[in-house]
Amino acid sequence: MGHCRGLLELVCLVLLGCTFVRGQGETQLEIHMLEEEDVKMDGEEEDSTGAVTNAKVKISCPEKCSCTEEGSVDCNGVSLNEFPEELSEHTRQLSLQNNLITMVTLEHLSHLQQLETLNLQNNHLTTQGLDDEGFHILERLSYLYLANNKLTAAPRQLPASLVSADFAANHLTKIYPETFGQKPALKSVYLHNNKLTDDGLPENMFNGSDNLEIFIMSSNFLRYVPKGLPRALYRLHLKNNKLEKITSGAFDNLFHLRELYLQNNVLSNDGVDNETFSLLNSLEYLDLSNNNLTAVPLGLPRNLILLHLEKNSIQGIGANALTPIRNLEYLLLHNNKLRSRLIHPSAFHGLKRLHTVHMYNNLLERVPRGLPRRAKTLMLLHNIISEIGRNDLITLYTLTELNLSYNHLTSAKLHREAFRKLRLLETLDLSGNRLQTLPMGLPKxxxxxxVKDNQMTEIPEGSLSGMSKLKELNVANNQLKLNSIYQGAWQELSALTTLDLSVNMLSHVPADLPESLEYLHLHNNRISTITATAFLNTPNIRGIFLRFNRLSVHSVSEESFSHLSKLQVLDIGHGNISPNRGQEDEEEDLPYGDDEDTDL
Known part of the structure; x- marks a missing residue:
């Protein structure tokens, strides 16, 4: 019934000025634009009047590679075992990724003085196979990609012209002072997925590289934040390390930092103090998920937009932990140990931009008090909420999505006026509770x-009244019978396109289904007959699912589906009664029969 659509993968043209690099777990796209200069470029000549004319440069191109007159050489994935010898001295971009190269020497590089981009990622290079001096002499080299090799130590010296360096997914244990130091043009460094420890980093490893903006150091073995980080940084990744403590002043100079990733470490509240993040005035994204926090840290910067605190051991929220974060929009607190009584009533006071709150998989006994008044999405599923009082949701006027599924709610403890103020609510999930009837007073x-996976035996009179905007209704896996659904219930749902009544106790196809219906799920019921008029009022229906009922070939009218011109899937397959079985078998709970699955 479904349609499969392929997704176009990211394509990067390895042309002059564009190099696509993918290291393990991270992706970077570096764009290098050659600036026009007043002096003549290589390959240009002056005529007798002094005018510059283009002269074609003869390029010797290695076998299996492709080359351009502009100095781009592409040897990507051609199974090279050695660095190509016959490269033109005019080469500017050299792509050697995805080969089997084990060695790069000074002799290989000495004549490539025009080289600006060198891509050697995904080869078999070792530290012993790299000549440090070879890179150092490349005075125009801006982009160096050595990800996915077997390096255990970084080159001791890289050229001062370097703009971006990628050493991801190696076995690095050592960085030297001038590997990344004294590089005034350096903008980004990628060191994720290595084996670096605090001892393997030099003191102030970016000394003289004050313009660094992106530093990716995830998935190593650091216990502390590296010292002397450049103040120009705006993105810092330190996730998947062994960080236990953030030393005082570690972030004090990072006034431009916008994104800070600290997830999957071992940080506790003792490892961060009230001043740790307080000076990060530009910080918008902070991820502290999957650490050892037991409380929301104090001193969080006021300009945060997205705060990840999920997968910790947070039990409560104090009165002043979140209130200074005036710009907060997303708060993710799922998979903690939150209890309603430990969340201060003023915990969300003043957070006028907070619209998405995730508190699922906690220990909440009730809907917390004082939730943000402008919230639009509230996820409270998988808690132990057993009651919703008349005023528990009264302040959430702007809520559009509320998920209370898989709690301990019963019909007796769900007040019939609990939802009366939620006049903008569009999605409500009450699945997986202990409701005996469909609640009254649901938002129009x-x-x-x-409301699937409950214990409902009734859809009472008026419970669906006025719900003219409802498009999807799921009451699967309950105990509903035809006579327990009030007459005219479906006719009120004039916009309904999907109705799921599967796994109930229905004996016939419900009457008076809405004309708008497109998908009807009735599998796993007790339906024994399909009459000629069963779908007379549903001309727009596209899918009907009747598997695992009590149907026989003689109990389905030939005219039941003939007029349904839009029908795409008719499933009356495995689990219905075969033509040879008697009437007495129709009372069995799980009859079996021949497949009659029809895909129109």
């Missing part, structure tokens, strides 16, 4: 209502 604004 709903587009999606899910």
């Amino acid at each position: 604004s709903l587009h999606v209502l899910k």
